[in-house]
Amino acid sequence: MDGWFFDSVLLGCVVSLHQKVPFHFGKGSLVKMVALKMQLLLTFPLLTVMCSLCSALYFHIGETEKKCFIEEIPDETMVIGNYRTQLYDKQREEYLPATPGLGMFVEVKDPDDKVILSRQYGSEGRFTFTSHTPGEHQICLHSNSSKFALFAGGMLRVHLDIQVGEHATDYAEIAAKDKLTELQLRVRQLIEQVEQIQKEQNYQRYREERFRQTSESTNQRVLWWSIIQTLILVAIGFWQMRHLKSFFEAKKLV
Protein backbone atom coordinates (compact mmCIF):
# COMPACT_ATOMS: atom_id res chain seq x y z
CA MET A 1 0.00 0.00 0.00
CA ASP A 2 1.18 3.52 -0.65
CA GLY A 3 2.72 4.76 2.56
CA TRP A 4 3.44 8.31 1.42
CA PHE A 5 -0.11 8.86 0.35
CA PHE A 6 -1.40 7.70 3.70
CA ASP A 7 0.97 9.97 5.52
CA SER A 8 -0.09 13.01 3.51
CA VAL A 9 -3.78 12.29 4.01
CA LEU A 10 -3.27 11.69 7.71
CA LEU A 11 -1.29 14.90 8.04
CA GLY A 12 -4.09 16.75 6.26
CA CYS A 13 -6.67 15.30 8.62
CA VAL A 14 -4.72 16.06 11.75
CA VAL A 15 -3.83 19.56 10.63
CA SER A 16 -7.49 20.29 9.91
CA LEU A 17 -8.49 18.86 13.28
CA HIS A 18 -5.66 20.73 14.93
CA GLN A 19 -7.15 23.98 13.68
CA LYS A 20 -10.21 23.28 15.77
CA VAL A 21 -8.26 22.26 18.85
CA PRO A 22 -7.42 25.79 20.13
CA PHE A 23 -11.14 26.41 20.65
CA HIS A 24 -11.30 23.66 23.26
CA PHE A 25 -8.27 24.74 25.20
CA GLY A 26 -8.09 27.89 27.20
CA LYS A 27 -5.28 30.36 27.58
CA GLY A 28 -1.89 29.05 28.70
CA SER A 29 -2.54 25.63 27.29
CA LEU A 30 0.07 26.01 24.55
CA VAL A 31 2.18 23.29 26.13
CA LYS A 32 -0.80 20.95 26.10
CA MET A 33 -1.48 21.69 22.41
CA VAL A 34 2.12 21.00 21.48
CA ALA A 35 2.07 17.78 23.48
CA LEU A 36 -1.11 16.68 21.72
CA LYS A 37 0.33 17.55 18.32
CA MET A 38 3.52 15.62 19.11
CA GLN A 39 1.49 12.67 20.25
CA LEU A 40 -0.53 12.68 17.06
CA LEU A 41 2.50 13.23 14.83
CA LEU A 42 4.33 10.36 16.45
CA THR A 43 1.53 8.04 15.54
CA PHE A 44 1.96 8.70 11.81
CA PRO A 45 4.64 6.12 11.13
CA LEU A 46 2.92 3.73 13.48
CA LEU A 47 -0.38 4.14 11.69
CA THR A 48 1.21 3.75 8.30
CA VAL A 49 2.75 0.50 9.37
CA MET A 50 -0.41 -0.68 11.06
CA CYS A 51 -2.65 0.75 8.39
CA SER A 52 -2.53 -2.39 6.37
CA LEU A 53 -4.28 -4.00 9.31
CA CYS A 54 -6.41 -1.06 10.44
CA SER A 55 -9.53 -2.68 9.20
CA ALA A 56 -8.42 -6.23 8.61
CA LEU A 57 -10.43 -9.23 9.58
CA TYR A 58 -10.00 -10.23 13.21
CA PHE A 59 -10.93 -13.13 15.44
CA HIS A 60 -10.46 -14.18 19.03
CA ILE A 61 -8.06 -16.81 20.19
CA GLY A 62 -7.60 -18.39 23.59
CA GLU A 63 -4.31 -18.63 25.41
CA THR A 64 -3.15 -22.09 24.40
CA GLU A 65 -5.34 -22.30 21.36
CA LYS A 66 -3.74 -22.93 18.01
CA LYS A 67 -5.46 -21.56 14.97
CA CYS A 68 -4.63 -23.05 11.62
CA PHE A 69 -5.45 -21.83 8.16
CA ILE A 70 -5.09 -23.81 4.99
CA GLU A 71 -3.84 -22.33 1.76
CA GLU A 72 -3.98 -24.51 -1.31
CA ILE A 73 -1.47 -22.97 -3.67
CA PRO A 74 0.54 -23.88 -6.76
CA ASP A 75 4.31 -23.96 -6.53
CA GLU A 76 6.56 -20.90 -6.65
CA THR A 77 3.80 -18.75 -5.20
CA MET A 78 4.59 -16.08 -2.67
CA VAL A 79 2.38 -15.75 0.39
CA ILE A 80 2.53 -12.72 2.67
CA GLY A 81 0.78 -12.72 6.03
CA ASN A 82 0.32 -9.71 8.26
CA TYR A 83 -1.01 -10.02 11.76
CA ARG A 84 -1.55 -7.80 14.77
CA THR A 85 -2.58 -8.84 18.26
CA GLN A 86 -4.49 -7.00 20.93
CA LEU A 87 -5.01 -8.06 24.49
CA TYR A 88 -8.24 -7.48 26.35
CA ASP A 89 -7.76 -5.22 29.34
CA LYS A 90 -10.27 -6.19 32.01
CA GLN A 91 -9.96 -2.94 33.94
CA ARG A 92 -10.67 -0.69 31.02
CA GLU A 93 -12.89 -3.28 29.36
CA GLU A 94 -11.44 -2.70 25.96
CA TYR A 95 -8.69 -4.01 23.78
CA LEU A 96 -5.32 -2.38 24.26
CA PRO A 97 -3.78 -1.04 21.05
CA ALA A 98 -0.45 -2.82 21.41
CA THR A 99 0.98 -5.04 24.09
CA PRO A 100 4.73 -5.42 24.32
CA GLY A 101 6.03 -8.80 25.35
CA LEU A 102 3.22 -10.65 23.70
CA GLY A 103 4.45 -12.84 20.90
CA MET A 104 2.92 -15.08 18.33
CA PHE A 105 4.46 -18.28 17.11
CA VAL A 106 3.95 -18.83 13.40
CA GLU A 107 4.44 -22.24 11.87
CA VAL A 108 4.00 -23.06 8.20
CA LYS A 109 3.90 -26.64 6.95
CA ASP A 110 4.07 -27.72 3.33
CA PRO A 111 1.86 -30.45 1.78
CA ASP A 112 4.33 -33.16 2.88
CA ASP A 113 4.03 -32.01 6.50
CA LYS A 114 7.51 -30.56 6.44
CA VAL A 115 7.92 -27.34 8.38
CA ILE A 116 9.07 -24.56 6.08
CA LEU A 117 8.69 -21.64 8.45
CA SER A 118 8.76 -21.75 12.21
CA ARG A 119 9.40 -18.47 13.90
CA GLN A 120 8.34 -16.39 16.79
CA TYR A 121 7.31 -12.85 16.08
CA GLY A 122 6.32 -9.97 18.30
CA SER A 123 2.81 -8.88 19.01
CA GLU A 124 2.69 -7.54 15.47
CA GLY A 125 4.46 -9.04 12.54
CA ARG A 126 4.66 -10.05 8.97
CA PHE A 127 5.66 -13.44 7.64
CA THR A 128 6.47 -14.42 4.07
CA PHE A 129 7.11 -17.71 2.42
CA THR A 130 7.25 -19.08 -1.10
CA SER A 131 5.85 -22.49 -1.84
CA HIS A 132 8.13 -25.01 -3.54
CA THR A 133 5.66 -27.82 -3.84
CA PRO A 134 2.08 -27.38 -4.96
CA GLY A 135 -0.60 -28.35 -2.50
CA GLU A 136 -2.16 -27.59 0.83
CA HIS A 137 0.03 -25.49 3.05
CA GLN A 138 -0.96 -25.05 6.65
CA ILE A 139 -0.33 -21.79 8.48
CA CYS A 140 -0.68 -22.13 12.24
CA LEU A 141 -0.61 -19.39 14.83
CA HIS A 142 -0.52 -19.63 18.56
CA SER A 143 0.58 -17.25 21.22
CA ASN A 144 3.58 -17.90 23.40
CA SER A 145 1.97 -17.98 26.77
CA SER A 146 5.04 -17.04 28.76
CA LYS A 147 3.24 -14.20 30.48
CA PHE A 148 0.57 -16.29 32.09
CA ALA A 149 -0.89 -13.45 34.09
CA LEU A 150 -1.51 -11.35 31.04
CA PHE A 151 -4.35 -13.48 29.86
CA ALA A 152 -6.17 -14.27 33.08
CA GLY A 153 -9.21 -15.65 31.35
CA GLY A 154 -9.25 -13.09 28.59
CA MET A 155 -9.13 -13.56 24.90
CA LEU A 156 -6.59 -12.34 22.46
CA ARG A 157 -7.79 -10.44 19.43
CA VAL A 158 -5.78 -11.26 16.31
CA HIS A 159 -6.03 -9.22 13.13
CA LEU A 160 -4.94 -11.32 10.19
CA ASP A 161 -4.44 -10.72 6.53
CA ILE A 162 -3.03 -13.32 4.17
CA GLN A 163 -2.29 -12.35 0.58
CA VAL A 164 -1.45 -14.96 -1.99
CA GLY A 165 0.27 -14.69 -5.35
CA GLU A 166 -0.73 -11.71 -7.41
CA HIS A 167 -2.47 -9.97 -4.49
CA ALA A 168 0.81 -9.90 -2.64
CA THR A 169 2.58 -7.66 -5.14
CA ASP A 170 2.89 -4.00 -4.36
CA TYR A 171 2.31 -2.19 -7.64
CA ALA A 172 3.24 1.24 -6.37
CA GLU A 173 6.64 -0.08 -5.38
CA ILE A 174 7.14 -1.73 -8.77
CA ALA A 175 6.09 1.45 -10.56
CA ALA A 176 8.57 3.49 -8.57
CA LYS A 177 11.40 1.00 -8.94
CA ASP A 178 11.11 0.34 -12.68
CA LYS A 179 9.73 3.78 -13.48
CA LEU A 180 6.72 2.55 -15.39
CA THR A 181 4.05 4.67 -16.97
CA GLU A 182 0.42 4.06 -16.10
CA LEU A 183 -0.22 1.91 -19.15
CA GLN A 184 2.89 -0.15 -18.53
CA LEU A 185 1.85 -0.72 -14.94
CA ARG A 186 -1.59 -1.86 -15.99
CA VAL A 187 -0.11 -4.26 -18.48
CA ARG A 188 2.27 -5.52 -15.79
CA GLN A 189 -0.70 -6.20 -13.55
CA LEU A 190 -2.41 -8.12 -16.34
CA ILE A 191 0.75 -10.14 -16.92
CA GLU A 192 0.91 -11.05 -13.24
CA GLN A 193 -2.72 -12.08 -13.23
CA VAL A 194 -2.29 -14.24 -16.30
CA GLU A 195 0.78 -15.84 -14.77
CA GLN A 196 -1.19 -16.67 -11.68
CA ILE A 197 -3.95 -18.22 -13.80
CA GLN A 198 -1.36 -20.28 -15.65
CA LYS A 199 0.18 -21.50 -12.41
CA GLU A 200 -3.21 -22.39 -11.04
CA GLN A 201 -4.06 -24.37 -14.17
CA ASN A 202 -0.77 -26.25 -14.01
CA TYR A 203 -1.56 -27.05 -10.44
CA GLN A 204 -5.00 -28.20 -11.49
CA ARG A 205 -3.46 -30.62 -13.97
CA TYR A 206 -1.29 -32.03 -11.19
CA ARG A 207 -4.27 -32.34 -8.87
CA GLU A 208 -6.37 -34.05 -11.50
CA GLU A 209 -3.57 -36.55 -12.03
CA ARG A 210 -3.48 -37.28 -8.31
CA PHE A 211 -7.24 -37.69 -8.28
CA ARG A 212 -7.05 -40.09 -11.18
CA GLN A 213 -4.30 -42.08 -9.46
CA THR A 214 -6.36 -42.30 -6.29
CA SER A 215 -9.42 -43.49 -8.22
CA GLU A 216 -7.36 -46.04 -10.15
CA SER A 217 -5.84 -47.28 -6.91
CA THR A 218 -9.28 -47.65 -5.32
CA ASN A 219 -10.50 -49.49 -8.39
CA GLN A 220 -7.54 -51.88 -8.27
CA ARG A 221 -7.94 -52.48 -4.57
CA VAL A 222 -11.64 -53.25 -4.85
CA LEU A 223 -11.00 -55.60 -7.76
CA TRP A 224 -8.19 -57.48 -6.02
CA TRP A 225 -10.02 -57.58 -2.75
CA SER A 226 -13.14 -59.19 -4.23
CA ILE A 227 -11.03 -61.88 -5.95
CA ILE A 228 -8.98 -62.56 -2.83
CA GLN A 229 -12.04 -62.62 -0.62
CA THR A 230 -13.71 -65.22 -2.83
CA LEU A 231 -10.58 -67.34 -2.80
CA ILE A 232 -10.24 -67.04 0.97
CA LEU A 233 -13.84 -68.06 1.46
CA VAL A 234 -13.55 -71.09 -0.77
CA ALA A 235 -10.26 -72.13 0.78
CA ILE A 236 -11.59 -71.75 4.29
CA GLY A 237 -14.68 -73.71 3.37
CA PHE A 238 -12.54 -76.57 2.14
CA TRP A 239 -10.29 -76.44 5.13
CA GLN A 240 -13.16 -76.44 7.57
CA MET A 241 -14.86 -79.46 6.02
CA ARG A 242 -11.61 -81.39 5.77
CA HIS A 243 -10.64 -80.60 9.31
CA LEU A 244 -14.01 -81.51 10.75
CA LYS A 245 -14.16 -84.68 8.74
CA SER A 246 -10.80 -85.81 10.06
CA PHE A 247 -11.86 -84.76 13.54
CA PHE A 248 -15.05 -86.75 13.46
CA GLU A 249 -13.25 -89.73 11.96
CA ALA A 250 -10.80 -89.58 14.82
CA LYS A 251 -13.69 -89.47 17.26
CA LYS A 252 -15.24 -92.42 15.53
CA LEU A 253 -18.44 -90.56 14.93
CA VAL A 254 -18.40 -90.86 11.22
Next chain:
Amino acid sequence: MQGFGVAILTQVIWAQLLLLGWARASELTFELPDNAKQCFYEDIIVGTKCTLEFQVVTGGHYDVDCRLDDPDGNVLYKEMKKQYDSFTFTASKNGSYKFCFSNEFSTFTHKTVYFDFQVGEDPPLFPNENRVSALTQMESACVSIHEALKSVIDYQTRFRLREAQGRSRAEDLNTRVAFWSIGEAIILLVVSIGQVVLLRSFFSDKKTTTTRVGS
Protein backbone atom coordinates in the same frame (compact mmCIF):
# COMPACT_ATOMS: atom_id res chain seq x y z
CA MET B 1 -5.79 14.64 28.16
CA GLN B 2 -4.93 11.07 27.31
CA GLY B 3 -8.56 10.23 26.62
CA PHE B 4 -9.00 13.24 24.38
CA GLY B 5 -5.91 12.29 22.37
CA VAL B 6 -7.22 8.77 21.91
CA ALA B 7 -10.61 10.10 20.87
CA ILE B 8 -9.05 12.32 18.23
CA LEU B 9 -6.94 9.41 17.04
CA THR B 10 -10.02 7.24 16.61
CA GLN B 11 -11.78 9.96 14.65
CA VAL B 12 -8.73 10.42 12.47
CA ILE B 13 -8.64 6.72 11.69
CA TRP B 14 -12.31 6.63 10.71
CA ALA B 15 -11.86 9.81 8.66
CA GLN B 16 -8.90 8.38 6.88
CA LEU B 17 -10.70 5.15 6.11
CA LEU B 18 -13.64 7.13 4.79
CA LEU B 19 -11.40 9.26 2.59
CA LEU B 20 -9.69 6.29 1.08
CA GLY B 21 -12.82 4.19 0.68
CA TRP B 22 -10.97 1.33 2.25
CA ALA B 23 -11.23 -1.87 0.36
CA ARG B 24 -10.29 -5.31 1.60
CA ALA B 25 -10.75 -8.82 0.43
CA SER B 26 -10.00 -11.47 2.99
CA GLU B 27 -10.21 -15.07 1.97
CA LEU B 28 -9.31 -17.79 4.40
CA THR B 29 -9.70 -21.54 4.63
CA PHE B 30 -9.87 -22.95 8.13
CA GLU B 31 -10.84 -26.14 9.85
CA LEU B 32 -13.96 -26.22 11.97
CA PRO B 33 -13.96 -29.07 14.47
CA ASP B 34 -17.20 -30.78 15.44
CA ASN B 35 -19.45 -28.89 17.85
CA ALA B 36 -17.41 -25.77 17.27
CA LYS B 37 -18.23 -22.27 16.24
CA GLN B 38 -15.78 -19.84 14.75
CA CYS B 39 -16.48 -16.12 14.46
CA PHE B 40 -14.75 -13.42 12.49
CA TYR B 41 -15.15 -9.69 12.86
CA GLU B 42 -14.56 -6.81 10.54
CA ASP B 43 -14.87 -3.06 11.02
CA ILE B 44 -16.86 -1.57 8.18
CA ILE B 45 -17.75 2.01 7.26
CA VAL B 46 -21.33 2.92 6.54
CA GLY B 47 -22.27 2.73 2.88
CA THR B 48 -19.69 0.15 1.85
CA LYS B 49 -20.89 -2.66 -0.30
CA CYS B 50 -19.69 -5.97 1.08
CA THR B 51 -19.90 -9.54 -0.10
CA LEU B 52 -19.54 -12.68 1.94
CA GLU B 53 -19.08 -15.91 0.08
CA PHE B 54 -18.41 -19.27 1.68
CA GLN B 55 -18.05 -22.88 0.63
CA VAL B 56 -17.54 -26.04 2.61
CA VAL B 57 -14.55 -27.89 1.20
CA THR B 58 -14.39 -31.17 3.10
CA GLY B 59 -16.28 -32.97 5.79
CA GLY B 60 -19.50 -34.86 6.34
CA HIS B 61 -22.40 -33.66 4.24
CA TYR B 62 -20.49 -30.52 3.28
CA ASP B 63 -22.82 -28.20 5.15
CA VAL B 64 -22.34 -25.53 7.75
CA ASP B 65 -24.45 -22.91 9.54
CA CYS B 66 -23.59 -19.34 8.75
CA ARG B 67 -24.73 -16.15 10.44
CA LEU B 68 -23.91 -12.50 9.83
CA ASP B 69 -24.67 -9.82 12.44
CA ASP B 70 -24.38 -6.06 12.27
CA PRO B 71 -22.82 -3.99 15.09
CA ASP B 72 -26.12 -3.78 16.98
CA GLY B 73 -26.62 -7.52 16.94
CA ASN B 74 -29.33 -7.62 14.29
CA VAL B 75 -29.09 -10.69 12.11
CA LEU B 76 -28.47 -9.76 8.51
CA TYR B 77 -28.06 -13.24 7.16
CA LYS B 78 -28.72 -16.60 8.72
CA GLU B 79 -28.70 -19.94 6.96
CA MET B 80 -28.55 -23.43 8.40
CA LYS B 81 -26.74 -26.33 6.77
CA LYS B 82 -25.73 -24.54 3.63
CA GLN B 83 -23.08 -25.89 1.33
CA TYR B 84 -22.29 -22.77 -0.65
CA ASP B 85 -23.69 -19.28 -0.64
CA SER B 86 -22.91 -15.71 -1.55
CA PHE B 87 -24.44 -12.76 0.27
CA THR B 88 -24.09 -9.08 -0.66
CA PHE B 89 -25.11 -6.24 1.61
CA THR B 90 -24.47 -2.55 2.09
CA ALA B 91 -23.32 -1.52 5.54
CA SER B 92 -25.97 0.64 7.15
CA LYS B 93 -23.89 1.68 10.13
CA ASN B 94 -20.30 2.06 11.23
CA GLY B 95 -18.94 -0.61 13.42
CA SER B 96 -17.82 -4.13 13.86
CA TYR B 97 -19.69 -6.71 11.81
CA LYS B 98 -19.53 -10.31 12.91
CA PHE B 99 -19.99 -13.49 10.93
CA CYS B 100 -19.91 -16.95 12.41
CA PHE B 101 -19.67 -20.45 11.06
CA SER B 102 -21.09 -23.17 13.22
CA ASN B 103 -20.63 -26.93 13.12
CA GLU B 104 -22.56 -27.51 16.33
CA PHE B 105 -25.05 -29.84 14.72
CA SER B 106 -22.37 -32.33 13.80
CA THR B 107 -21.16 -34.92 16.27
CA PHE B 108 -17.91 -36.11 14.83
CA THR B 109 -17.12 -34.65 11.44
CA HIS B 110 -14.58 -31.89 11.05
CA LYS B 111 -15.36 -29.44 8.32
CA THR B 112 -13.02 -27.31 6.27
CA VAL B 113 -14.65 -24.02 5.36
CA TYR B 114 -13.49 -21.46 2.82
CA PHE B 115 -14.82 -17.94 2.93
CA ASP B 116 -14.16 -14.76 1.00
CA PHE B 117 -15.21 -11.48 2.56
CA GLN B 118 -14.94 -8.56 0.19
CA VAL B 119 -15.31 -5.08 1.62
CA GLY B 120 -15.73 -2.22 -0.81
CA GLU B 121 -14.31 -2.04 -4.29
CA ASP B 122 -10.78 -2.99 -5.19
CA PRO B 123 -8.19 -0.32 -4.49
CA PRO B 124 -7.20 1.51 -7.67
CA LEU B 125 -3.82 0.80 -9.14
CA PHE B 126 -2.80 4.41 -8.77
CA PRO B 127 -3.84 5.85 -5.44
CA ASN B 128 -3.51 9.41 -6.61
CA GLU B 129 -5.35 8.73 -9.82
CA ASN B 130 -7.87 11.30 -10.82
CA ARG B 131 -10.90 9.18 -11.47
CA VAL B 132 -12.76 11.91 -13.24
CA SER B 133 -10.38 12.00 -16.21
CA ALA B 134 -11.26 9.79 -19.11
CA LEU B 135 -9.17 6.72 -19.71
CA THR B 136 -7.63 6.18 -23.08
CA GLN B 137 -8.85 3.26 -25.14
CA MET B 138 -5.82 1.22 -24.21
CA GLU B 139 -6.37 1.87 -20.55
CA SER B 140 -10.06 1.02 -20.65
CA ALA B 141 -9.19 -2.16 -22.57
CA CYS B 142 -6.73 -3.00 -19.82
CA VAL B 143 -9.36 -2.34 -17.18
CA SER B 144 -11.89 -4.62 -18.85
CA ILE B 145 -9.29 -7.36 -19.29
CA HIS B 146 -8.42 -6.99 -15.63
CA GLU B 147 -12.04 -7.40 -14.60
CA ALA B 148 -12.45 -10.45 -16.85
CA LEU B 149 -9.30 -12.04 -15.43
CA LYS B 150 -10.53 -11.38 -11.92
CA SER B 151 -13.68 -13.34 -12.64
CA VAL B 152 -11.57 -16.11 -14.22
CA ILE B 153 -9.51 -16.33 -11.04
CA ASP B 154 -12.73 -16.39 -9.05
CA TYR B 155 -14.11 -19.30 -11.06
CA GLN B 156 -10.81 -21.11 -10.79
CA THR B 157 -10.95 -20.81 -7.02
CA ARG B 158 -14.47 -22.20 -6.91
CA PHE B 159 -13.53 -25.02 -9.22
CA ARG B 160 -10.48 -25.81 -7.14
CA LEU B 161 -12.66 -26.06 -4.03
CA ARG B 162 -15.12 -28.41 -5.73
CA GLU B 163 -12.27 -30.52 -7.02
CA ALA B 164 -10.76 -30.60 -3.51
CA GLN B 165 -14.10 -31.92 -2.29
CA GLY B 166 -14.12 -34.72 -4.85
CA ARG B 167 -10.50 -35.55 -4.26
CA SER B 168 -10.84 -35.75 -0.50
CA ARG B 169 -13.82 -38.07 -0.89
CA ALA B 170 -11.81 -40.27 -3.26
CA GLU B 171 -8.85 -40.43 -0.90
CA ASP B 172 -11.18 -41.18 1.97
CA LEU B 173 -12.74 -44.00 -0.03
CA ASN B 174 -9.33 -45.38 -0.90
CA THR B 175 -8.18 -45.59 2.72
CA ARG B 176 -11.52 -46.99 3.83
CA VAL B 177 -11.37 -49.74 1.19
CA ALA B 178 -7.84 -50.62 2.31
CA PHE B 179 -8.81 -50.83 5.98
CA TRP B 180 -12.03 -52.63 5.30
CA SER B 181 -10.41 -55.32 3.16
CA ILE B 182 -7.70 -56.01 5.71
CA GLY B 183 -10.22 -55.94 8.52
CA GLU B 184 -12.59 -58.27 6.77
CA ALA B 185 -9.82 -60.74 5.96
CA ILE B 186 -8.91 -60.84 9.63
CA ILE B 187 -12.55 -61.24 10.68
CA LEU B 188 -13.08 -64.06 8.20
CA LEU B 189 -10.09 -65.98 9.47
CA VAL B 190 -10.99 -65.42 13.11
CA VAL B 191 -14.62 -66.44 12.60
CA SER B 192 -13.83 -69.55 10.60
CA ILE B 193 -11.16 -70.78 12.99
CA GLY B 194 -13.43 -69.91 15.88
CA GLN B 195 -16.28 -71.95 14.41
CA VAL B 196 -14.07 -74.99 14.08
CA VAL B 197 -12.68 -74.64 17.58
CA LEU B 198 -16.16 -74.20 19.02
CA LEU B 199 -17.47 -77.22 17.20
CA ARG B 200 -14.56 -79.29 18.43
CA SER B 201 -15.23 -78.17 21.95
CA PHE B 202 -18.81 -79.50 21.75
CA PHE B 203 -17.50 -83.00 21.11
CA SER B 204 -14.27 -83.27 22.97
CA ASP B 205 -15.05 -83.05 26.74
CA LYS B 206 -18.34 -84.86 26.94
CA LYS B 207 -17.07 -88.38 27.75
CA THR B 208 -20.00 -89.18 30.05
CA THR B 209 -22.76 -88.28 27.64
CA THR B 210 -23.55 -90.89 25.13
CA THR B 211 -22.52 -90.01 21.69
CA ARG B 212 -25.32 -90.32 19.35
CA VAL B 213 -24.43 -92.15 16.30
CA GLY B 214 -26.48 -91.37 13.37
CA SER B 215 -27.37 -94.40 11.47
